[in-house]
Each structure stands twice: as structure tokens, then as C-alpha cells.
Amino acid sequence: MSKPASDPGEGSADRELTMSRAMVDAIASEMRESEDVFYMGEDVQDYGGIFDSTEGLLDEFGRDRIMDVPISETAYVGAAVGAAQSGMRPIAEIMFADFVGVCLDQVYNQMAKNTYMSGGSVNVPMVLTTAVGGTYNDAAQHSQTLYGLFAHLPGMKVVVPSTAYDAKGLMHAAVRDDDPVVYMFHKRLMGIGWMPAPEGPKTPVPDEDYTIPLGEANVKREGDDVTVVTLGLHVHRALEAADELEGDVDVEVIDLRTLVPFDTETVVDSVRKTGNLVVVDEDYESFGVTSEVTARVAERAPEALEAVERVAVPDVPIPYSRPLENEVNPDSDDIVEAVESLK
Amino acid sequence: MYENVVTARHYEERLQEVYLEGKQPAFDISAGTIPGELHLAAGHEAAAAGVCAHLREEDTVTAPHRPHHVAIAKGVDLRRMTAEILGRETGLCRGKGGHMHLFDPDVNFACSGIIAQGCPPAVGAAMAADKRNEDSVAVAYLGEGAVDQGAFLESLNLAAVQNLPVVFVVEDNDWAISMPQERVTDVHTPAERADGFDMPGVRVDHDDAVAVYEAARDAVGRARNGNGPTLLDVQVHRRMGHFMGDAESYRPDEDSERAQRLDAIERLAEDLREHGVEDAELNEIREDAEERVEDAIEWARDQPEPDPEDAYEDVFVDETAAASGGDD
Ligand SMILES: Cc1ncc(C[n+]2csc(CCOP(=O)(O)OP(=O)(O)O)c2C)c(N)n1
Numbered sequence A: 001m002s003k004p005a006s007d008p009g010e011g012s013a014d015r016e017l018t019m020s021r022a023m024v025d026a027i028a029s030e031m032r033e034s035e036d037v038f039y040m041g042e043d044v045q046d047y048g049g050i051f052d053s054t055e056g057l058l059d060e061f062g063r064d065r066i067m068d069v070p071i072s073e074t075a076y077v078g079a080a081v082g083a084a085q086s087g088m089r090p091i092a093e094i095m096f097a098d099f100v101g102v103c104l105d106q107v108y109n110q111m112a113k114n115t116y117m118s119g120g121s122v123n124v125p126m127v128l129t130t131a132v133g134g135t136y137n138d139a140a141q142h143s144q145t146l147y148g149l150f151a152h153l154p155g156m157k158v159v160v161p162s163t164a165y166d167a168k169g170l171m172h173a174a175v176r177d178d179d180p181v182v183y184m185f186h187k188r189l190m191g192i193g194w195m196p197a198p199e200g201p202k203t204p205v206p207d208e209d210y211t212i213p214l215g216e217a218n219v220k221r222e223g224d225d226v227t228v229v230t231l232g233l234h235v236h237r238a239l240e241a242a243d244e245l246e247g248d249v250d251v252e253v254i255d256l257r258t259l260v261p262f263d264t265e266t267v268v269d270s271v272r273k274t275g276n277l278v279v280v281d282e283d284y285e286s287f288g289v290t291s292e293v294t295a296r297v298a299e300r301a302p303e304a305l306e307a308v309e310r311v312a313v314p315d316v317p318i319p320y321s322r323p324l325e326n327e328v329n330p331d332s333d334d335i336v337e338a339v340e341s342l343k
Numbered sequence B: 001m002y003e004n005v006v007t008a009r010h011y012e013e014r015l016q017e018v019y020l021e022g023k024q025p026a027f028d029i030s031a032g033t034i035p036g037e038l039h040l041a042a043g044h045e046a047a048a049a050g051v052c053a054h055l056r057e058e059d060t061v062t063a064p065h066r067p068h069h070v071a072i073a074k075g076v077d078l079r080r081m082t083a084e085i086l087g088r089e090t091g092l093c094r095g096k097g098g099h100m101h102l103f104d105p106d107v108n109f110a111c112s113g114i115i116a117q118g119c120p121p122a123v124g125a126a127m128a129a130d131k132r133n134e135d136s137v138a139v140a141y142l143g144e145g146a147v148d149q150g151a152f153l154e155s156l157n158l159a160a161v162q163n164l165p166v167v168f169v170v171e172d173n174d175w176a177i178s179m180p181q182e183r184v185t186d187v188h189t190p191a192e193r194a195d196g197f198d199m200p201g202v203r204v205d206h207d208d209a210v211a212v213y214e215a216a217r218d219a220v221g222r223a224r225n226g227n228g229p230t231l232l233d234v235q236v237h238r239r240m241g242h243f244m245g246d247a248e249s250y251r252p253d254e255d256s257e258r259a260q261r262l263d264a265i266e267r268l269a270e271d272l273r274e275h276g277v278e279d280a281e282l283n284e285i286r287e288d289a290e291e292r293v294e295d296a297i298e299w300a301r302d303q304p305e306p307d308p309e310d311a312y313e314d315v316f317v318d319e320t321a322a323a324s325g326g327d328d
Helices: A019-033 A057-065 A073-085 A097-111 A147-152 A164-176 A233-245 A264-274 A289-300 A322-328 A332-340 B002-020 B045-052 B068-074 B078-085 B119-131 B144-148 B150-161 B190-197 B209-224 B253-261 B264-274 B279-302 B308-312
Strands: A037-041 A066-068 A089-096 A127-132 A157-159 A181-186 A218-221 A226-230 A251-255 A258-260 A276-284 A307-313 B060-063 B109-111 B138-143 B166-172 B201-204 B230-235
Touching: A019 A037, A019 A057, A019 A164, A019 A181, A037 A057, A037 A073, A057 A066, A073 A089, A073 A097, A089 A097, A097 A127, A127 A164, A147 A157, A147 A181, A147 A258, A147 A276, A147 A289, A157 A164, A164 A181, A218 A233, A226 A233, A226 A264, A226 A332, A233 A251, A233 A276, A233 A332, A251 A264, A264 A276, A264 A289, A276 A289, A276 A332, A289 A307, A307 A332, A322 B308, B002 B045, B002 B068, B002 B078, B002 B264, B002 B279, B045 B068, B045 B138, B045 B166, B045 B209, B045 B230, B045 B264, B060 B068, B060 B119, B068 B078, B068 B109, B078 B279, B119 B138, B119 B150, B119 B166, B138 B144, B144 B150, B144 B166, B144 B190, B150 B166, B150 B190, B166 B190, B166 B209, B190 B201, B190 B230, B201 B209, B209 B230, B209 B264, B264 B279
Parallel strands: A037 A066, A037 A089, A089 A127, A127 A181, A157 A181, A226 A251, A226 A276, A276 A307, B060 B109, B060 B138, B138 B166, B166 B230, B201 B230
Antiparallel strands: A157 A258, A218 A251
């Protein structure tokens, strides 16, 4: 699966895609390239994926390669591990990240650890795709973000696209990677009709293949006063906050894009410049992304770090009712407030 | 039973209307009076009413993501359930659970939106009854798509080997969202799953409420008398999309038409007429039901939304512990 990993850059395309179209574009291209790539999940055939993650693929690739499977996550995620160990490159979808609980052993013991436990004699080149996030009042079993859970358990790479351009490049990289990759897409970014996306995720996407290397954060906006580090949906909320603060505070916004591997250097360099760090995450606050980013900066550049704020879900399950969910899910006002509190 | 099925049907039809309030013209799942997903159960009523008719308040029921008809048949408070669905402070779960997660300990009713995950807790309720020498039973509801889950199969085995008073009720509507049964299993009917567990597996073809009632009388009686679990498999029909907003483009028209035609409620009314029940009486039952539904919806609309600060309560029984994560 070695192809040149050139990044033509966003500006080179004249077509704009939604994030789901861009994901599908990459999957289709990888499937054309290699018979070893196939996709398993619930409602991925005729429905095209509840969040359009496989829209249109059935027509081109048929039921053998775009596979509807029983509601048996343990069996089919584990089967993806087995097929990957047998040299194929399966993509398995868990409809919502919240459902990983029913098959967690296959994820954190088999998929993640077999390479290590076999002393490197076995590897698991599969992709696990899953939808994350709230903002639409579906309560605690359908709204979790769980970045921290996957990134905490060693052995899996974790990617989180925030735009169509990144969604395609990261999917190409994920499928070609020889390790297991968890590809976590935010429902609100996909561009599905019934869940309007914010401005931003729909971007120009080149026709040709390109990879975005795992482990390279993206400086989305340069600024001198405060570094805001985030990922997924909250990249757009942070950019909105930065626009609002323009003229008052000069905000630098960093999109992590991948959690494992983690681009410590880009984050630390930015904090060396600004001295101030705000970490924004839609996952739970404790023991998660905000703690990790803060700890890395504190270790590498304690002298540069003047102040830190964390903006995340305050360790409560995601509630159903609108005022309650709004309270716990960070929005751009929360980010503005956190940035202002550092001044 | 008739009262329960007409209440449930009218409730679903009215919720469908209320759900669309504020979501027009462009359907936006997070907008309107009822946000989030909504899974309606029109066409499933016979499975709820026919089984719950044999249950007492102290018997436990666990329902899946499509719970309203079962909740109504189990006697969950209609006003507070509706307030929960509307996300109000006085809802069953103070606005924290929503339509897939209704908890009413007064009648021992609970739900989960994760497929088949209501089965193990039902086994646990039966275990508690068994240990305390009480004759209450537990009923776990699930869809035919859920019978491929480990949690279900493991629960059958545990209930069987410990001879626990559980009835597993499969509502077989043939569809798991867009996946028809034959695409995901070679087992003919969900009832056959019982064979491997030394447990009776009983299939009721056609959602005939009287046939469900009779089969459930045996199953619940067996459990209550200490003779162990039963798997009861009821053919139902999905009259609507999987959830509100599902255009069902994957579903053949004949199948949707068949679901509309085979209506358990009409069949039950016909049965009752044959047994000498007057139309006037049936109409009265229906009108009463409609009034109760209307009352519940109106009551729920008038209820306040929760205070945002309530989001921090209930993580633990001791609320001071819950607050430590967030604000500092
Ligand atoms: C473990 C898990 N996997 C997937 C889902 C997503 N999901 C919700 S409902 C559903 C289909 C359920 O079908 P069935 O059990 O037949 O019940 P029905 O909806 O037909 O009543 C699926 C796949 C889930 N909630 N939990």
C-alpha cells in the first residue's frame, strides 16, 4: 500500500465536499486500489451509514465489500482484527462511540495489544470508524466523545478530523497505516441533512489521493496572546471565539487532528510564543485530553507557561434536556470566557 | 388491553405531531419541542399490552430504545413520562434521561438505548426476587435485531442455569433500522434461540393481542411459580420509520403497506365485538384514552425546563461529590 504521500494543499481543488463525502471519497479510492480493503458495520449498505459514512459505496463495491453485519459489535470488530492479522485492511464501524462498551475487549485487548504482545510478529492494519459528540439532545448513551478513552489505551492511533480536507487525507493515511487506527468523526461535522453543520467543515477537496501524516497538528489561526488547543467540532467553536476576540486578544488556534501520535512540538512552540494555554475538549474533563495537553506543556516548557484554562465537559454524563446539555457542552462563549480570564 | 393499545397508539401519533413542531421546514433533529432522536412503536402495541396485562406493580420491566408502549402498559405515569420526553424538570428523570431512558421506580420500569443491554438487569431483578423468596417476575423487552447480541444470549443462559423468573419478550418487526432479519441471521425465528438454552421458546405469529395474552399468561405463570425463564417471540409490525426523520428508502413499499394493513388494534376491536362488546363501549375507551394523552401533553408543555445548574446533580447520591469535576 505504498503510494506517494503528497499533500496538494486545500487551495488546489475547485470542488467543495462535506466531511462525509470526503471520507467516502478516500474509502472508495482505497477500495479501488486494493481488494484487501472492505467495510463492515450496521446499516452501511442500503442506508449508507446513519451518518452518511458509506453513502454510495454499495453501488460501486457490492455487498461483499460493503457489509451490513448483525448487531454484534464483539463479533465483527473482532473479525476485523482477525482479518487484519490475516493481511487484509478492514474498516469496521461502531455506529456511535458510546456503543464501544459492548465490544471493548476486542478493541483494547485484541485490536490494540496484539502487535505488542506478539513481540511485533503480528500486526493489525485496520481502521475503526465511529461517530462522536453531542449538541443534539440524545442524552448520555448517544452523545459521548470518548477521545480520552481511546487515546489512553496504548496500541491504537487516534485521529479526529475537523474538515472535509482533513477527513480525506486522514482516512487515506489511516487505511494505509500498518497499525490499528481509530477514526472518530463528529456527527455535527458530517454535513447530513438532519443535523446542520457549522460553517467550516465543508472545504475544497482535491480529486487526487493525498495523505495527512498522523501526528501533525494544524495551526488554524496564528496569534500572539493565547494558544487555544482543540480538535473536532470544537475547532470551529474556537475559531468563532477567536474571531469574536479579535482586536482584543490575539488568539492562536491549534487543531490537534490526531491524538495518537501527538504533536507535542507544535503545541509547545505555540505556548512558548503566547505564554497562555486554553485546552478545549468535548470529552470529560478529568483524566482526558485537557489534562494530557496541559501536562505535556507543563513538562516541556514550564518556564513559558504563564496560565492555563481547561474547557471541557465537567465530569457529568451528557444530559438530555436542552438547557442541561448546553450547560455542560462547551460553546464559543465558554471559550471566549476562558481566554479572557487569562488576560 | 384495549385501553392500553389505543392509549399507546394515540400517544405515538400525537408525539409524532409534537415532534415535528419547530423542525419545519428543514428537518433539524436538535430543534423544536422534542429534541434528539424519537423512536415510535406504532404497530408494536400488542406485545406490550398482552404481556404486561399479567404483571403487577412490583414486577420489573426493562425496555429498549422504543419504550413508550411498554411503559404505558406497565403503568408508568403518563404525565411525567411526557414531561421527560419534552425535557422538563418534572419529568420522570428530571430531564436528564429523555425518551430512550425512562426510569419509573414506582412501577419498576427502566430503559436503555444500547441494544440488548436491558436483558442483564432484568436477570438481576429476577435474581433479587429469587434470593428474597418473593414471587415477582422480570420481563426484558428487545427487538429481533438485538437477539444477536452477547448480552442477550448470555442472559438467556444465566437465567436458565439459575432457573430465574424472567420472561424475555422479542418484538420481531423484521427490521433493525435498515437491515432485514434475513440479512443478519440464518435462524428462522427469534424463538428458536431458546433451544440452545433448555428454555421454552414460544412464537406468536401475527400480533394478535389475545394470542400474546395467552402465551404470556403461561410464561409469566411459569416464572412466578418458580419454573424458570421463557423466551416469548411476538411478530409485530413497524408502521413508521426506525426513528422520526427516517425516510425508509431501503424498505420495499409492499412491506410498509403490509405493516399498515395488519393492524393489531383493529384485530383486537374485531375480537371484542365478536364477544359482544358494543361499539359504543369501544369508542368510550378510545375517547378516554385520547383525553388522557391530551392531558399528559398539555401538562408536560406547562412544566418548566430544568435549571442549567441541575446538570451537576445526581452523578452521585451525595451531590457535593458530583460538583468537584467542573467549576473551580
Ligand atoms: C450496541 C448497539 N449497537 C447499535 C445500536 C444502534 N441501534 C439502535 S436501534 C438499532 C436497531 C435495533 O433493531 P431491533 O432490535 O430489531 O429493534 P427495533 O428498532 O426494530 O424495534 C440499532 C442498530 C445501539 N443502540 N446499540
